[in-house]
Amino acid sequence: MTTNTTEEQGTGRLRRLVPAALPRRRTRSQVERLRRLTAWMLGIGIFLAWVGPLGWFANSTRPVPVLSWSLGLLGLAAFTVLQVRVIRAALEGTTAHREVAASGAVALAVLLVQDGHLLAWGLIAPAWASGAALVLNRSATLAATVVATGAGLYLMWPDAWAAFYPDQETFGGAIGGYVAASLTVPWMNRFQLWFWEVVRAAEAGKAAQAQLAVTEERLRFARDLHDLVGHSLSAIALKSEVAAKLVKSDTGRAAAEMDAVRGLAREALKEIRTAVRGYRTVDLEAELHSMTAVLEAGGIRCALEAPPDGVPEEEATLLAWVAREGTTNVLRHSSATRCRISVTVHGGTAVLEMVNDGVTGTGVRGGTGLIGLSERLAPAGGTVTAGPGRPGEFRLRATVPLEGAR
Template identity: 60%
Template structure:
């Protein structure tokens, strides 16, 4: 789509030959068929390569020079005025400007406009035409031509700048999602270190003491090993409690956090929750669904609005996340391995997870989980 929006130069380049080919009342010139059309095909190929290089962020110096040579040859060999083959100059600049700086763009714009005027002006040439008594009649056409020549390259540069801005915004969304995951991993590793680091150090020291005392004072060595066993059991209990705490997520806190993340990504979020308290096991699964759904919205959509609703009905808790950012990555509802793993986890307690179009231009993630929790 971006490449298509940057093809203004091709439209300008093909105006004259298409108009001449469509004119049934005029015999088609031999030079148009043998030089003009083939030359424009070559020019179009080089022009598209320049656009692709600009979008990909690579260079295309050879294509820019080659297309300039083709444009000059066509303007010298074909009959017409500035509004026919003379438009090849602005057409070439509209592509070359994508890979040039501002100063260079201004310079080539002036040069291409001059080439379009001096190389293809009909009759006795540009200077003679404006020295004639009726020179004023050419001024409106000249002004319009210069306006097109000046606007074409900057229009394309704006289109490319807008594309780069959009791509940077998408990369920013992905970076925020990766940062959130990284921060969560760091938090877990820090908490785990603080929790068991001291206990493991104590176990190591007491085991070393018991080893040294085993041949000297068997009784004290046995007491040290008893303490090691006690510390090990306590540490294992603390680790299990910590992991259980991470698995048991606070649904209310998770909803607030995910809403804040979405709004930080310029996505207006609406949240609807039931007045009744959701059972702990079901709330944990719903929190995981919200977290995965938020990740998919940030990474696989261009949403501007997101609606999260949780309802309790007929013995089930139903969560729906609907957004208006359907695109090619998320329209089919598969969502990658994240949703697949989530579906397996919810299915283990008798629930279901579905994802797909929720209406015109919307995408919906729906999870139904029994309120009695794990079966």
């Protein structure tokens, strides 16, 4: 039985040396990646607050007032810190009303000390509204959007449009663009946050469902154990008490009671062993569909092929353990986007094969899980092999001879 070749072992030793100088990057889950993407998307207000002034500064031919610009940049730095705290609170589902009020005060101060293009310093107003929308309800968001738009237009309205715009048409386009940005960006942020909350709720629901399944299984096992041995243990206790009372007066009957106790104990032990054997038996078809659902929930397209007539119970249980370990390895040790699981029966042998892409690294991750599978299948004459398939793929293959072919 082979799990790693000599070349793979050498590569594994080399890879173990790498973390000392270059730590591996932890693979993030789909939900973690979506959370990071959502955080960046919600930061569009910060982007607007900075890109307007810096873009105007890069293209302006007028002299820049050093004092007002220095104050404005300091205000933008404080505004950015407060907005980041608002975004973090929104993603965590907490409140940040003080940060919203403080960032609003900073934005107002920046508007008061600056003059110029609406699409320069004036963009800090819709930037503030986009952050406030994350922690306010719909009515308050609408009010904040209208107030921010009005404040930006009033405070940044130029005394003479010709000082900043080449013609009236350009001036009108700037006003239209400013109003459009002010009224749409906050609601775009609310939609993005709503989408994240839906995903988070779905993930929490899956975790709660898994925990509930574990709890139900424990309760079922407790009920089965009580039903199996509860009566036998009660009878054993009662007969033992009778035998203890009769041991001095009627030893023959006491011995008979103890024989009955021994018989009850053996029967209870037999029932427990039968129950445990039943719990160890795994439904391969149900297990394969469960593993497929887990992989697809992780964003991995999964194709399943199973024999129409199924696999005998003993061999099916062994292959189910292989499917569990293989699924765990795909989720933990790869960045797979697709996985194929096939179970076939031919020549008196049941074969399970899992192939996935997204292999991270050149070596084979043959840890204690694969070693344990090899040891589990060995008594039944089974084998487990794991290693690279086609370029960029990893293949796990398990074979178990059927009982009649051994």
